[in-house]
Amino acid sequence: MFIMIEPTSSVPIYEQLTRQIIEGIVKGEIKVGDTLPSVRAMAADLGVNMHTVNKSYKALAEKGVVTIKAKSGAVVCAGDVLNEQQILYLQQALKPVLAEGIVLGATEQQLENMLQQLLRELTTKEAML
Amino acid sequence: MFIMIEPTSSVPIYEQLTRQIIEGIVKGEIKVGDTLPSVRAMAADLGVNMHTVNKSYKALAEKGVVTIKAKSGAVVCAGDVLNEQQILYLQQALKPVLAEGIVLGATEQQLENMLQQLLRELTTKEAML
Numbered sequence: 207m208f209i210m211i212e213p214t215s216s217v218p219i220y221e222q223l224t225r226q227i228i229e230g231i232v233k234g235e236i237k238v239g240d241t242l243p244s245v246r247a248m249a250a251d252l253g254v255n256m257h258t259v260n261k262s263y264k265a266l267a268e269k270g271v272v273t274i275k276a277k278s279g280a281v282v283c284a285g286d287v288l289n290e291q292q293i294l295y296l297q298q299a300l301k302p303v304l305a306e307g308i309v310l311g312a313t314e315q316q317l318e319n320m321l322q323q324l325l326r327e328l329t330t331k332e333a334m335l
Numbered sequence: 336m337f338i339m340i341e342p343t344s345s346v347p348i349y350e351q352l353t354r355q356i357i358e359g360i361v362k363g364e365i366k367v368g369d370t371l372p373s374v375r376a377m378a379a380d381l382g383v384n385m386h387t388v389n390k391s392y393k394a395l396a397e398k399g400v401v402t403i404k405a406k407s408g409a410v411v412c413a414g415d416v417l418n419e420q421q422i423l424y425l426q427q428a429l430k431p432v433l434a435e436g437i438v439l440g441a442t443e444q445q446l447e448n449m450l451q452q453l454l455r456e457l458t459t460k461e462a463m464l
Contacts, residue, residue, distance in 0.1 A: 225430075228434045228438050229431075229434045232434045269438075271439070284440075285437070285438050285439050285440035287440055292440075292441075293449070296432065296436050296449060297449060297452075301457070302354040302358075303432065304450065304453050305357045306428070307417075308457060309360050309400050309414050310421050311413075311414035311416055311417050312414075314454050314458075316417065318447070320425060320429060321450050323426075324429055325443050328430070
């Protein structure tokens with residue numbers, strides 16, 4: 207899986223890494239049961255601080271995307287049926303983006319179309335891979 | 336408009352303020368043309384640092400939600416038709432949340448329902464106000 211960090215982005219580096227790992231799982235480039243590279247290896251590979259990679263792996267564990275195991279490292283776990291806490295979490299993450307869309311002048315239809323387009327993009331593997 | 340800051344939240348205070356102002360505009364509690372309280376007044380009112388309020392107002396200006404005028408302060412501007420940059424911005428904000436939803440086990444239908452429910456909530460004024 208190819209991860210690209212943009213140091214000049216306004217999105218913190220650990221967050222860029224977290225998002226790209228999640229997108230990799232959605233696209234099937236990373237599979238359930240896969241172990242992520244060790245913190246040290248990932249940091250060296252991306253040329254970022256180990257602390258940054260550690261923060262990203264912890265965030266993934268908090269979200270329930272990976273399980274941190276003492277011996278094997280960060281293992282991707284199966285997306286189970288959503289529990290109530292996860293639904294609440296997703297709602298709270300979606301709400302400010304939608305509110306901003308409305309304030310900027312987006313119609314509900316536009317936002318729904320955007321969601322559908324993004325879901326298609328996310329779940330379709332790149333044609334060239 | 337009632338703004339509530341939760342100091343213990345993982346969401347930064349300036350971001351909490353930004354989101355609540357945007358939601359206030361969506362709900363019609365703050366109207367286009369309205370001037371937000373001065374940085375000093377808002378900070379005193381919420382018991383937060385002026386720097387925090389300033390950061391929030393600047394973020395609102397960057398998003399195109401308010402215009403900062405030298406004399407009158409932060410004035411809420413009209414949500415025009417979305418331009419390409421704003422669409423891209425919204426897509427980039429939505430994408431990681433949706434990817435996370437899928438990884439956590441949400442179906443596309445669930446995410447669409449969530450979006451519709453949130454849009455209803457956002458655009459409905461509180462019954463008690």
